[in-house]
Amino acid sequence: MENSPTSVESLVAGFAELTLETTDLSGMERFYRDVLGLQVLAREDDRIWLAVGDRGRLGLWSPGSKEFGDRGGRHVHFAFAVSRGALDALARRLREDGAEVRGPVEHPGDDRSIYFRDPAGNLVEAWDFFHHGDGAREGVEALA
Secondary structure, X not given: OOOOOOOOOOOOOOOXXXXXXXXXXXXXXXXXXXXXXXXXXXXXXXXXXXXXXXXXXXXXXXXXXXXOOOOOOOOOOEEEEOOHHHXXXXXXXXXXXXXXXXXXXXXXXXXXXXXXXXXXXXXXXXXXXXXXHHHHHHHHHHHO
């Protein structure tokens, strides 16, 4: 990323967590654990935490009031970063589990994505942007 008079230095290092609301904690846990391969970090009465990569986590929360006034809501979509080889393997695994998968979709810059819905109907993207094509170069340059 080029420094310019209008650019601001980021104080954010990345995502720490994303939380999804669901009425079916066990079904969502099964999907993210058994199909996507995420490791369960913790189970609480109203939520489950799963590891995403080295530094992130996915929260699956039951509906209801939470400690900081959190509440569920509709989102557009979110994306997991994957390597190109893992993208094809993930698409196969999702289809074997009965999920409808769109893609791989080719993007400008030679990176690709697949799109699918989890058991709660959330639109999920798996994208090789930071691991292949122009995104890999941009990601490395942004960290320099």
